[in-house]
Amino acid sequence: MLKLVCPYCGIEADETELVSGGEAHLKREGPDSTDDDFEGYLFLRENPKGIILERWRHAMGCGKWFHVARCTVTQEVFGTYPAQTLKPPPRIMEVIKSRRTGQETGLNSDNAEKFS
Numbered sequence: 001m002l003k004l005v006c007p008y009c010g011i012e013a014d015e016t017e018l019v020s021g022g023e024a025h026l027k028r029e030g031p032d033s034t035d036d037d038f039e040g041y042l043f044l045r046e047n048p049k050g051i052i053l054e055r056w057r058h059a060m061g062c063g064k065w066f067h068v069a070r071c072t073v074t075q076e077v078f079g080t081y082p083a084q085t086l087k088p089p090p091r092i093m094e095v096i097k098s099r100r101t102g103q104e105t106g107l108n109s110d111n112a113e114k115f116s
Contacts, residue, residue, distance in 0.1 A: 009058065021057055051100065054068050
């Protein structure tokens with residue numbers, strides 16, 4: 001079972017106490033965007049084999065949204081951080097880089113900006 005620490009209340013919660021909100025750090029399209037861009041924002045999500053940044057809500061606790069960095073292969077959690085954060089904090093990046101190298105990170109040219 002996946003266990004995550006809420007960065008707001010500090011409680012380690014099972015996934016049964018949480019609600020998954022999908023991919024974090026999506027680029028929101030403005031009113032002048034094309035239909036294809038808006039469709040991509042609404043419906044298209046990455047499904048990587050490796051590290052992903054996700055949104056979760058502590059539904060059975062404080063009720064706040066937060067972000068999680070984890071590996072989809074091993075379910076290893078690298079850390080959690082507040083949802084208001086625009087990109088992963090340096091401490092999360094250091095943990096990821098210390099535990100994973102090169103291709104193991106799941107980083108590629110399409111998603112590298114989320115991790116920098």
